[in-house]
Every structure is written in C-alpha cells, then in structure tokens.
Amino acid sequence: MWRSTGRALVLPRSIRQNFSPNPTPAVVTSSPPSPSKFLNRIYPTFRSSRFFFSATECSPGEDEASHRAENSVKNPDFFSQEVGFSSVELGESNALSKAFGDGADEDEVGEGDRLNSMLELSIDGDALVGAEEVAEEAAAEVPEVNLDQLERVLSILQSTLPQEIGSSLDSLQELQLSEEFVVRVFQDAHVSGENLVSFFIWAIRKEKAAKSSRALDILVRTISACDDASQLEAYMLWDLIKELGKIEGIVNTDMLNELISIFWKLGKAKAGLEVFNKFDEFGCTPDGYTFYFTIEALGKKSMIDTAWSVCEKMLNSGGLPDVEKIGKIITFFCKGKKAKEAHLVYLLAKENNILPGRDALSFLIGGLCRNDESVLLALELLEDCPQESLKYENKTFSLVVKSLARIKDVQAAKSLLLRMVVSGPPPGNAAFNYVITGLCKEGDVEDAITLTKVMESRGLRPDVYTYSVIMSGFAKAGLMDEAFKVFIEAKKKHKILSPVIYHILIRGYCKLEEYEKTLECLKDMKEHTIQPNADEYSKLIKTLCLKAVDWRTAEKLSEEMKESGFYLRGETSSLIAAVKMLEEEITAVE
Structure with a gap:
C-alpha cells in the first residue's frame, strides 16, 4: 500500500514508533492548550497536524511532534514560542520567507532553506528522512514534565489557601520549573483563579523561563473561561498583567481583550476602560473585539458618552468586530439616544461589507425617526432593507411615513406610501392615515380623498379616524357641505361614530353661524347614544x-x-x- 515501483514514502520515526508494543514513557509533555470560547470565535482553533493521514491514528505526543515540525516552516517564530529557539538561531523571518519564494538564492535562504529541504515531500527515494529528523529534534527540545512533581504541585494548589501557596511550594525539593511545567499546571489544576495567579507569581520569581507570554496567555484564558470568576481574581490578574506588561512582548492584544471581557461580565466598567487605556503602554493594538468589549462594559453602567469616545477611536482605526457585535453596538447607542452616532457605525460597517441584521437596521431606523433632523437619514436607510425581508418591515416603513408627516414633509410621506403600495411592504390603515392627516392639514383634501379610494381598492376600509380627518380638513376650509357628505358616508360604513366627528360638525356650523344645523347635529348625537360633553x-x-x-x-x-x-x-x-x-x-x- 505504501510503496510503488521506484517510489516510496518513508514515515517519520516519531510516527512509526506508534506501532511499537506497549510504549511506557517516564515523563510526558504538555499538549497544546485549548483555546477559550473567545479565541475560538476569532482565530482558528489550535490543531495538531500530521504529515500523513492513514487508517492508523498517531499518538497525541507523537502527533504534536509532527505539528511542531510543520509549524517551524510555516512560522519562523514557532520555535521561539514553543521550543525556545530564538529568531537569531533560525535566521530572520523575512529571510525565511524568501526561502519559500521562486528563484531564491541558497546564500539568501540560509537556515530557512535547510528547514525547507528537510521537510520537503519527495517521491523519489527517502528524502522524508529529513522530516523525520526535524520532528525528532522538535520533540527533543520540548521540556519534559515530571509527573510526580506535577502531582505534588497540583495537590498543594487544591488544598492550600492562596496566601499560603508560596510557602507550601517552597518546601518542594528540586522542583524542575519550566514554561511547559507551568502550562501543564494551568491545564490540570482545576482550582480557583486566585490559586492559579498565586502559583504563577511564585513560579516567575523562582524561574525566569516561567515568565513567558504563552504561560500568561493560558492563565488569562483559563480564568476567562470560568463563568463564576470573582472580582478578586480579575483584579489579581490585572495587577499581574500590569507588572509583566513592563517586559516587552509578554502581553498581547488577545490577553487584554479577555481581561476586558472578564470585567464586562463582572460589571466593572471603569476597570475595563483602564485596561483599554493601557494598550499603547503595553505596545498592543486594539482590534474590533477590544472596542466591542469595552463599549459593552461601559454600557452596563450607562456610561454612554464615554462609550462613544471609545467608539470614535474604533471608527478612526477602522477595526470592527463581527456583524453580530456591530448590530449590538448600533442597538446600544440607539437606546442611549445617540442614533446619529450609531448611524456612523453603520456606514463604516457597510463600507467594510459588514451589514448588520434586519433587527439592528430596523432599530437604527426607529432611532433616527425620533429626531426631526435625522428622519431623512432613516428614509435613506430603507433602501438597505433586503427585498426578501420587506414583508416583515411594515412597521418600520410606517414609522418613517409617520415621521415624514410629523416634520411636515407630506409629499415625501406620500411618495413613500405609494412606493409601499407598488413594491411593498403593503401599507396598513395607519400609514394611510398619517398621510391623509398631513394632506388635510395642508388643505389638500382632494388628495386625501383620492388616498381613501386607494385604500378601498386594496381591501382596506377607511376607519372613523380617516373620515374625521377629512371632515376636519373640509371644515377648516369652510366647506361644510363637503364635510357633511363625508359624515353621511361614514355613517353608512360604520354603525358607531366617535364624538370627535360630531364635534367637528358642531364647531364648523357654529363658525358659519348655521345654528339650526348645529342643533340637528346635537340631536343626532343623542339618537346615536353619543352624549355631548x-x-x-x-x-x-x-x-x-x-x-x-x-x-x-x-x-x-x-x-x-x-x-x-x-x-x-x-x-x-x-x-x-x-x-x-x-x-x-x-x-x-x-
């Protein structure tokens, strides 16, 4: 199966050892840490890669060795992070990148080319022996973790108060601390965040190698993954990060994002803002999730203006979170009566092809409609409503119609209403009434009557309010005969009329000094069991x-x-x- 004429695939020794009977290693190495939920959403999950795939699975330790060898080629800083080699030992990263380009000189490639050639897959002989050697080299460089020492440390962490951990750990003789050992403790301890932070503080004082970005990152993510993380744990972790942040390259954006997220869950807005303000000091660059978690933390305490200052920095940086979080930011500012500011967030998201969902867009349109000066912005946003969801947007469109009528832009309201009639969403009585009212107030009663006919043609029946609005328009113009005709039509369509309709007639006839007709209206009210006030x-x-x-x-x-x-x-x-x-x-x- 593995061989053909003149061609062979040679498995790395680290993989072939999987077939040896009863392997019994004295020590184990730490497996890659599991990423937190937050990192799973942002970055690819850590995966152990194999050189080959077959029906036989590789053991976790051996598979990790292959993973490290492969990543040493893809990422020039991999050994610096995982094994301990420096970028100087492996050659500069840009030189390594050139090694994989077309037509690169051997002199330019240097050490990077050596790694490339060692890992190159060949079908003409046994060239894969090079890959085997690199895998063995990578596995050999991973510090071994003494299981007995690990168990003793875990036992102390599980049974000791945080303030006594240091003295208890000092009693352990010849403890071999390393980055890998610290990482393994974080993975296996299953204790409170206070104990983990106390252990890490003790470890970095005892052994310089324990003071690594990887170990700190796993500590942060371990505490962040706990739904019941306490305030004390969060502040202890923050104090630790501030101290280690003085060392270049240890603190990164992901850690700070996780910490802001912890403070957000705890409702500690000012602490989250403090972390946000430390990014520059730590040499970190905020990303979309930094801004999102900070805004959410501030939102919990209704610190709207401060949240907007953070949002402005997000807009200036161009860094945006995913579409769901953009929708939440827009909704948050609309609830805080900053719809115009939320509109700026929407525009930047749209420019970056991040279109918030239908609910967020509807919420934004509703927020813009509250202020007279932003109603036209709401009208423009209706163009962004997906055609397939228009049938669900009747309320949103009607709100814009109402707002246009409110700011006395009746013609724009009428145009939008007729657009709804033609292409949807289908308008209801309310949308028609808004425009009819506006037209009547402007004295354009004939147009109002025309719209009532459009209503009827669509199966809608003008309600009592519609008739009263039209009657009021005629009465204000002194056209009481026309108002009375509408009154008669309203009586035919509706068995019960409102006192408002009679009030319009009475006032209109009194204005014209037609007292007999006024008294007749009063009498008609009583006959229809409507009591004059x-x-x-x-x-x-x-x-x-x-x-x-x-x-x-x-x-x-x-x-x-x-x-x-x-x-x-x-x-x-x-x-x-x-x-x-x-x-x-x-x-x-x-």
Missing part, C-alpha cells in the same frame, strides 16, 4: 348668546346639561342672564 354645550351656548342672541335656546341647552349631570360655569350662566336682560330692556324701550 360639557365643552360642546358651553361653546354652543356662548355662540347662541353672543352671535344669535338666542337666550331661550341657550337656556334650554343649559337645562339639558343639568339633566346630563353637567354643570354650567358661572360666567356662561351669567351670559344667558345678561342676554335675557338686554332683550327685555330693548323690548321696554320699544
């Missing part, structure tokens, strides 16, 4: 007294008021008496 009685009585000088009718209406449980104000009652006395004086003079 005190205000309508009072206005009608005043009009009859001042303009018609008809104190008799006014007096009858005052009696009706009393029967209905209303009481006439003293000034109105005095007015009736004054008009009556005036008439008597005129009669006496005559």
Whole structure:
C-alpha cells in the first residue's frame, strides 16, 4: 500500500514508533492548550497536524511532534514560542520567507532553506528522512514534565489557601520549573483563579523561563473561561498583567481583550476602560473585539458618552468586530439616544461589507425617526432593507411615513406610501392615515380623498379616524357641505361614530353661524347614544348668546346639561342672564 515501483514514502520515526508494543514513557509533555470560547470565535482553533493521514491514528505526543515540525516552516517564530529557539538561531523571518519564494538564492535562504529541504515531500527515494529528523529534534527540545512533581504541585494548589501557596511550594525539593511545567499546571489544576495567579507569581520569581507570554496567555484564558470568576481574581490578574506588561512582548492584544471581557461580565466598567487605556503602554493594538468589549462594559453602567469616545477611536482605526457585535453596538447607542452616532457605525460597517441584521437596521431606523433632523437619514436607510425581508418591515416603513408627516414633509410621506403600495411592504390603515392627516392639514383634501379610494381598492376600509380627518380638513376650509357628505358616508360604513366627528360638525356650523344645523347635529348625537360633553354645550351656548342672541335656546341647552349631570360655569350662566336682560330692556324701550 505504501510503496510503488521506484517510489516510496518513508514515515517519520516519531510516527512509526506508534506501532511499537506497549510504549511506557517516564515523563510526558504538555499538549497544546485549548483555546477559550473567545479565541475560538476569532482565530482558528489550535490543531495538531500530521504529515500523513492513514487508517492508523498517531499518538497525541507523537502527533504534536509532527505539528511542531510543520509549524517551524510555516512560522519562523514557532520555535521561539514553543521550543525556545530564538529568531537569531533560525535566521530572520523575512529571510525565511524568501526561502519559500521562486528563484531564491541558497546564500539568501540560509537556515530557512535547510528547514525547507528537510521537510520537503519527495517521491523519489527517502528524502522524508529529513522530516523525520526535524520532528525528532522538535520533540527533543520540548521540556519534559515530571509527573510526580506535577502531582505534588497540583495537590498543594487544591488544598492550600492562596496566601499560603508560596510557602507550601517552597518546601518542594528540586522542583524542575519550566514554561511547559507551568502550562501543564494551568491545564490540570482545576482550582480557583486566585490559586492559579498565586502559583504563577511564585513560579516567575523562582524561574525566569516561567515568565513567558504563552504561560500568561493560558492563565488569562483559563480564568476567562470560568463563568463564576470573582472580582478578586480579575483584579489579581490585572495587577499581574500590569507588572509583566513592563517586559516587552509578554502581553498581547488577545490577553487584554479577555481581561476586558472578564470585567464586562463582572460589571466593572471603569476597570475595563483602564485596561483599554493601557494598550499603547503595553505596545498592543486594539482590534474590533477590544472596542466591542469595552463599549459593552461601559454600557452596563450607562456610561454612554464615554462609550462613544471609545467608539470614535474604533471608527478612526477602522477595526470592527463581527456583524453580530456591530448590530449590538448600533442597538446600544440607539437606546442611549445617540442614533446619529450609531448611524456612523453603520456606514463604516457597510463600507467594510459588514451589514448588520434586519433587527439592528430596523432599530437604527426607529432611532433616527425620533429626531426631526435625522428622519431623512432613516428614509435613506430603507433602501438597505433586503427585498426578501420587506414583508416583515411594515412597521418600520410606517414609522418613517409617520415621521415624514410629523416634520411636515407630506409629499415625501406620500411618495413613500405609494412606493409601499407598488413594491411593498403593503401599507396598513395607519400609514394611510398619517398621510391623509398631513394632506388635510395642508388643505389638500382632494388628495386625501383620492388616498381613501386607494385604500378601498386594496381591501382596506377607511376607519372613523380617516373620515374625521377629512371632515376636519373640509371644515377648516369652510366647506361644510363637503364635510357633511363625508359624515353621511361614514355613517353608512360604520354603525358607531366617535364624538370627535360630531364635534367637528358642531364647531364648523357654529363658525358659519348655521345654528339650526348645529342643533340637528346635537340631536343626532343623542339618537346615536353619543352624549355631548360639557365643552360642546358651553361653546354652543356662548355662540347662541353672543352671535344669535338666542337666550331661550341657550337656556334650554343649559337645562339639558343639568339633566346630563353637567354643570354650567358661572360666567356662561351669567351670559344667558345678561342676554335675557338686554332683550327685555330693548323690548321696554320699544
């Protein structure tokens, strides 16, 4: 299976040893750490790579050796991070990159070319022996972890208070501390974050090699992965990072992001902001997730203005998180009454082809509609609503129609309404009423009537409010005959009318001094079991007294008021008496 004529694939010795019976190693090496949930979302999961794939699986330790050998070629700093070789020993990284380019000179390639040739897959002989040797070399350089010492350290961490860990660990004789040993403790301890931080502080004081970026990174991610991390653990970890941050290259962006995330979960906004402000000092560059976690932490304490200052830095840097988090940032600022600022976030996200979901977009449009000066921005955003989801956006579109009518841009509201009629989402009664009201206020009643016909053609029935708005438009223009026609039509379509409709007629007829029609409207109200209110009685009585000088009718209406449980104000009652006395004086003079 593995050989053909004149060609052979030679398995690395580290893989072939898997077939030897009963391997019993005295010590083990640490496996690669499992990334936290946060890193899983951002970066590829750590994977152990094999040189070959076959039906026979490789043991974890041997597979890791192959992984290290392969990564030594892909990443020139791999050995510096994983094994302990420096970039000087392996050659500069840019020189190593040239080694994999076309037509690179052997003199330019140097050590990088040696690694490349050792790992090169060949089918013409036994060239894979080079890869085998490199795998063995990488495995040999990984510090061994003494299992007995590891168990003793774990036992102390699991049974000792944080303040006593140092003295207890000092009692261990000939403890072989290394980066790999510290990492293995973090992976296997299953103790509180306080104990882990206390152990790490002790370890870096005892052994310089333990003071590594990798060990600190795993410590941070281990504590971050705990849903019940305490404030004390978070602040202990922060103090440790501030101390190690003085050493160049130990603290990185991922660690600080995880720490901000911890403070966010704990509701410690100011602490999260402090971490954010330390990025430059540690030589780290904030990314989209840095900004997101900081904004969320500040949002928990309603520190809207401070969160916006962080968001401005995000916009200036161009670094954005994923689409889900962009949507949350937009929603957060809209709730904080900063819709225009949220709109800037949306524009940058759109420019980077990160389009927030339908809910975030609808929320942003709603936020923009609250302020008169940003309604037109909301109108523009309707163009970004996906065509396939328009059927769910009736409420959003209707809100923009209402807002346009509110700022007296009735023609824009009408155009949007007609667009909804043609291409969706289908408008309901509310959208029509907003535009009809706006048109009537502008005196364009004929257009309003036309829209009612459009409503009916779409299976919608104009409601009482629609009719009352149109009647009000005619009444304001003094066209009471047209208003009465609409009233008659409303009575045909609706068995129950609102007092508002009658109020519009009464006021309109009083304005024209058509008192008989006013009284007929009052009578019609009672026949339809609609009780006139005190205000309508009072206005009608005043009009009859001042303009018609008809104190008799006014007096009858005052009696009706009393029967209905209303009481006439003293000034109105005095007015009736004054008009009556005036008439008597005129009669006496005559």
